[in-house]
Amino acid sequence: MATADELRELMRTEGAAVATNTQAFNDGRYASVSDLEDYEALKREARAIKEDAIERLPELLERLTETVEENGGTVYLADDAADANEYIRSVAAEREANRVVKSKSMTSEELEVNEVLEKDGVDVVETDLGEWVLQLADEAPSHIVAPAIHKSRDAIAELFNERFDPDEPLETAEELTRFARETLGEQIIDAEVGLTGANFIAAETGTMALVTSEGNARKSVAATDTQITVAGVEKIVPTVSDLQPFVELIGRSGTGQDITSYISLLTPPVETPVVDFEDDTTPISEFDNDREFHLVLVDNGRMDMRDDEHLRETLYCIRCSACSNSCANFQSVGGHAFGGETYSGGIATGWEAGIEGQDVAAEFNDLCTGCTRCVNACPVGIDIPWINTVVRDRTNRESEGPADWLVDGLTPDDEDEGAPLQKRFFGNFETVAKLGSATAPVSNWLAGTTVSRQFMARFLEVDPRRELPTFERETLVDWFADRESTVVDPERRAVLYPDLYTNHVQVDRGKAAVRVLEALGVDVVIPQVPSSGRAPISQGMVATAADHAERVADTLAPHVADGRDIVVVEPSDYAMFQREYERFVDEERFTALADGSYEILEYVYGLLENGSDVSALATTEDGAVAYHSHCQQRTLGLEAYTVAVLEECGYDVATSDVECCGMAGSFGYKSDYYELSMDVGDRLRKQLQVDGVRERPVVASGTSCLEQIDALLERQPRHPIELLAE
Amino acid sequence: MTARLSSFESSLDELGVSVTRVDPGSLCERLDELITAPAVGVAPEEAFDDPSLSLAETAIEVDPTPAALREATTGVTGARVGVADYGSVTLSMTDRGSELVSLFVDRHIAVLRAADILATMEDGIDALDDEIGRTRGSSIIATGPSATADMGALVNGAHGPRDVHVLVIEEEGS
Ligand code: SF4
Numbered sequence: 087m088a089t090a091d092e093l094r095e096l097m098r099t100e101g102a103a104v105a106t107n108t109q110a111f112n113d114g115r116y117a118s119v120s121d122l123e124d125y126e127a128l129k130r131e132a133r134a135i136k137e138d139a140i141e142r143l144p145e146l147l148e149r150l151t152e153t154v155e156e157n158g159g160t161v162y163l164a165d166d167a168a169d170a171n172e173y174i175r176s177v178a179a180e181r182e183a184n185r186v187v188k189s190k191s192m193t194s195e196e197l198e199v200n201e202v203l204e205k206d207g208v209d210v211v212e213t214d215l216g217e218w219v220l221q222l223a224d225e226a227p228s229h230i231v232a233p234a235i236h237k238s239r240d241a242i243a244e245l246f247n248e249r250f251d252p253d254e255p256l257e258t259a260e261e262l263t264r265f266a267r268e269t270l271g272e273q274i275i276d277a278e279v280g281l282t283g284a285n286f287i288a289a290e291t292g293t294m295a296l297v298t299s300e301g302n303a304r305k306s307v308a309a310t311d312t313q314i315t316v317a318g319v320e321k322i323v324p325t326v327s328d329l330q331p332f333v334e335l336i337g338r339s340g341t342g343q344d345i346t347s348y349i350s351l352l353t354p355p356v357e358t359p360v361v362d363f364e365d366d367t368t369p370i371s372e373f374d375n376d377r378e379f380h381l382v383l384v385d386n387g388r389m390d391m392r393d394d395e396h397l398r399e400t401l402y403c404i405r406c407s408a409c410s411n412s413c414a415n416f417q418s419v420g421g422h423a424f425g426g427e428t429y430s431g432g433i434a435t436g437w438e439a440g441i442e443g444q445d446v447a448a449e450f451n452d453l454c455t456g457c458t459r460c461v462n463a464c465p466v467g468i469d470i471p472w473i474n475t476v477v478r479d480r481t482n483r484e485s486e487g488p489a490d491w492l493v494d495g496l497t498p499d500d501e502d503e504g505a506p507l508q509k510r511f512f513g514n515f516e517t518v519a520k521l522g523s524a525t526a527p528v529s530n531w532l533a534g535t536t537v538s539r540q541f542m543a544r545f546l547e548v549d550p551r552r553e554l555p556t557f558e559r560e561t562l563v564d565w566f567a568d569r570e571s572t573v574v575d576p577e578r579r580a581v582l583y584p585d586l587y588t589n590h591v592q593v594d595r596g597k598a599a600v601r602v603l604e605a606l607g608v609d610v611v612i613p614q615v616p617s618s619g620r621a622p623i624s625q626g627m628v629a630t631a632a633d634h635a636e637r638v639a640d641t642l643a644p645h646v647a648d649g650r651d652i653v654v655v656e657p658s659d660y661a662m663f664q665r666e667y668e669r670f671v672d673e674e675r676f677t678a679l680a681d682g683s684y685e686i687l688e689y690v691y692g693l694l695e696n697g698s699d700v701s702a703l704a705t706t707e708d709g710a711v712a713y714h715s716h717c718q719q720r721t722l723g724l725e726a727y728t729v730a731v732l733e734e735c736g737y738d739v740a741t742s743d744v745e746c747c748g749m750a751g752s753f754g755y756k757s758d759y760y761e762l763s764m765d766v767g768d769r770l771r772k773q774l775q776v777d778g779v780r781e782r783p784v785v786a787s788g789t790s791c792l793e794q795i796d797a798l799l800e801r802q803p804r805h806p807i808e809l810l811a812e
Numbered sequence: 813m814t815a816r817l818s819s820f821e822s823s824l825d826e827l828g829v830s831v832t833r834v835d836p837g838s839l840c841e842r843l844d845e846l847i848t849a850p851a852v853g854v855a856p857e858e859a860f861d862d863p864s865l866s867l868a869e870t871a872i873e874v875d876p877t878p879a880a881l882r883e884a885t886t887g888v889t890g891a892r893v894g895v896a897d898y899g900s901v902t903l904s905m906t907d908r909g910s911e912l913v914s915l916f917v918d919r920h921i922a923v924l925r926a927a928d929i930l931a932t933m934e935d936g937i938d939a940l941d942d943e944i945g946r947t948r949g950s951s952i953i954a955t956g957p958s959a960t961a962d963m964g965a966l967v968n969g970a971h972g973p974r975d976v977h978v979l980v981i982e983e984e985g986s
Contacts (some may be wrong), residue, residue, distance in 0.1 A: 103858055156948075158950055185821045200879070211969070214962070215960050215962035215963060215970060216960075216962035219962065230963065232962065237824070237964075238964060239963060239964025239965065240964075242963055242964060256964075259963040259964045259965035259966075259967050262963040262964070262965050263960055263962075263963045263967040263970060264969075266963070267970060270971070271971070273883075274971075290945070291944050291945060291948055292948070293944055293950070299958065299960060299970065300958055300959070300960045300962075300970035300971045300972070301915060301958035301970055301972025301973075302970070302971040304915050304972065305915060305916070305971050305972070308911050308912055308915060321908065325941060326937065326940055326941040327937055327938055327941040327945050330933060330934050330937040330938075333953070335846050335931060341913055341961075343835050343956045344898060344955075345898050345900065345933075345953075346955070347954065347955055347956050347957065347958050348953070348954055348955075348972070349952070349953040350950070350953075350960070351940060351944065351950060351951050351952070351953065352905075352950045353944055353948050353949060353950050354950070356905050356911070357905045357906055357907045357949065357950065358905050358906075358907075358909055358911040358912060359907060359908075359909050359912075360971065361878040361909070361912065362878060363878045363879070363881075363882060364875055364879065365878045365879060366877050366878075366879030367877060368877055368878075368882065369875040369876065369877055370876060370877065370878060370881065370908065370909035370912060370913075371875050371877060371880075371907065371908040371909060373909075375907055445904075463896055483920070487824070498870055565902055593982070624861060667907075700963035784979055
């Protein structure tokens with residue numbers, strides 16, 4: 087796992103370039119997909135094709151083998167990296183190749199085939215400019231699509247000037263590109279073997295799709311007489327026409343280009359004549375096109391992933407990089423921290439767990455905070471946070487639990503006893519909160535003492551620079567129990583769900599919610615309900631979370647049956663009801679709860695739309711606020727409701743557009759991640775400090791966001807519901 | 813079809829690709845204006861199986877030697893299909909080396925028939941599915957010049973052409 091020092095160093099050296107580039111890709115994605123007539127339908131289509139292809143993989147593999155052989159090529163199905171490398175070596179040896187030119191291929195990096203060929207004395211040249219830079223610098227890729235994203239132009243210029251000592255030092259991107267093009271151009275026409283990857287392979291005709299922009303893949307195939315293509319078995323789709331949604335989605339999702347310059351649809355061996363580039367007498371058409379083609383299909387753990395109900399979805403991944411670019415943590419540290427042996431970004435957990443093993447994935451898996459900002463960005467609809475959760479859970483189970491004396495009384499659920507102490511502490515935050523409220527203000531005072539902070543720093547790795555939440559002695563549930571409903575003839579009846587934070591820490595926003603709902607004619611009750619399971623799930627404690635889900639569903643079901651709406655203040659808990667509970671409770675109860683629950687401002691919006699009078703709320707003539715929506719709330723498409731309600735109440739609303747505040751539940755409290763969390767938060771801080779926003783009061787929906795903004799700004803943020811209840 | 817052609821043109825415009833309409837009779841003349849010498853080409857007559865589209869009357873060297881290809885600045889090839897909403901053209905690979913001619917040059921001129929412009933990528937892929945299904949051939953969906961952002965800024969002309977021009981032949985009465 088990357089330590090705080092390593093992360094700090096990466097942020098210092100690579101952070102700026104990574105942040106600029108990933109954010110540009112991410113912005114580009116939003117702009118580019120908004121041009122599509124029906125983006126969601128296209129994603130569903132892409133997903134369906136992948137689901138079907140992985141389901142039928144054995145049959146498609148067989149068909150592909152037939153067609154490639156009919157076309158005059160050879161197929162080799164490699165069990166693992168060593169097997170694939172041995173085959174590639176033998177092809178290069180048979181061809182007596184001096185040089186192999188490569189186009190960008192993640193699968194070839196997974197195999198580490200370069201080293202193997204180089205040992206045989208073969209000159210292996212990466213021809214993708216980014217890959218070439220890394221080959222020269224002897225560095226690892228930091229991004230699955232733009233591998234040298236962490237290097238600035240200056241750093242590349244320095245590298246080239248040092249290495250090649252050109253007459254005129256190279257400086258501009260233009261000059262660097264020209265130089266690379268010329269140098270590599272000479273090497274390509276001299277090579278015997280072209281080694282490519284493939285983004286997709288159509289079984290019906292043996293046609294592979296290569297998605298590129300530079301033209302190096304085209305050249306590597308056209309200029310050599312032996313084509314080797316390595317691809318994971320998951321790349322197979324039935325037909326060329328199945329490529330359509332992917333062609334439209336892959337560039338947009340990744341770097342924000344509507345389409346890359348070249349989508350090569352090659353049905354090798356290709357027709358292009360194999361020419362001698364020195365020949366100045368023979369016309370091109372008189373050269374033969376006697377190419378060899380070897381397709382190396384790589385299993386390397388994929389067939390086992392296919393059988394793994396949770397990792398299987400990983401195989402749908404088309405490696406577009408949207409989950410990297412949309413990830414707030416990735417934007418700060420890049421793939422050198424947020425990645426394994428080969429793959430990086432959110433989905434890397436799935437790939438590395440399946441290909442390299444659980445331990446490699448565990449090295450970086452904690453950098454996924456479960457914010458879900460990648461979920462809507464993924465063109466094949468993979469639940470990437472879930473894969474991260476499952477792998478975290480498996481990692482917890484494989485490790486030794488902490489000493490009993492540390493855990494006693496803290497963690498009631500022993501299903502997850504493998505989890506490290508810090509994870510169990512945060513995962514069982516309900517216990518902490520209950521204890522905290524019961525013993526407040528002593529608990530707050532104690533938490534602030536040096537002894538206790540030292541304990542926390544030492545055993546729980548809670549960063550001493552963070553302020554801890556202050557527990558209220560009177561919980562929201564207790565407060566509510568002592569009061570009478572003020573609504574006589576209710577418009578609707580609702581349960582206000584007492585989420586952990588609203589109940590124990592930010593009790594005021596709960597009270598405000600009650601007042602707003604009652605002002606709009608809603609009969610409110612606040613029963614005792616268990617916490618949602620958000621805390622344990624974020625620590626990978628799946629069994630504990632599932633237990634919470636069961637209990638919450640059981641407690642709320644009678645209320646729903648009784649015609650009450652479930653209204654939730656904390657977006658991360660609301661998101662549990664809408665997303666994760668589908669995995670934990672039976673379909674009937676899930677649907678009843680998901681359909682019957684609302685985020686608080688969504689609910690207020692609905693009431694106002696259905697005739698409730700806004701004048702019952704605190705409105706303003708000329709108010710202006712800055713609003714930061716919560717990551718999971720935005721994924722569920724709920725940001726707009728808050729904005730609409732605030733506007734209806736007379737506010738001018740400026741919204742942030744950072745993907746996440748950086749706090750993400752317990753993440754920002756952890757010593758290892760405090761500085762990363764603040765780096766991510768800094769992007770939000772800047773947005774809240776620009777002219778025209780700087781003076782505005784800040785409202786935010788999530789507890790974590792509120793805590794983070796509190797730490798980032800002088801201004802104290804509030805939940806939007808509090809504005810409406812004033 | 814006019815609508816498709818103009819949508820194709822505006823897509824190309826966004827990509828920074830220039831486009832010229834031409835009637836079959838003046839193809840050679842226009843090509844001579846558009847090329848930067850030395851120019852090589854694969855006659856569109858081959859791609860379209862239409863002997864009237866020969867390059868014999870131009871300054872373009874048809875079926876060059878590999879050495880001449882490397883010296884060339886401009887490469888002229890046919891393009892089978894245009895995709896209006898993306899500004900893409902499809903370049904089929906042939907045993908006359910159209911892949912080499914469209915790739916190993918600085919300036920690529922793609923000659924396309926207006927009637928072959930399809931509205932959407934879906935139509936384009938269907939056409940390719942059909943073509944590849946019949947011929948088991950290979951095709952490039954090319955959209956704009958080759959480009960890279962790997963050197964710290966977007967640069968046109970990575971390994972392939974830095975400049976692309978599309979010449980659309982409008983048949984009479986079409
Ligand atoms: S998981 Fe989805 S978003 Fe991430 S790289 Fe794969 S396809 Fe793209």
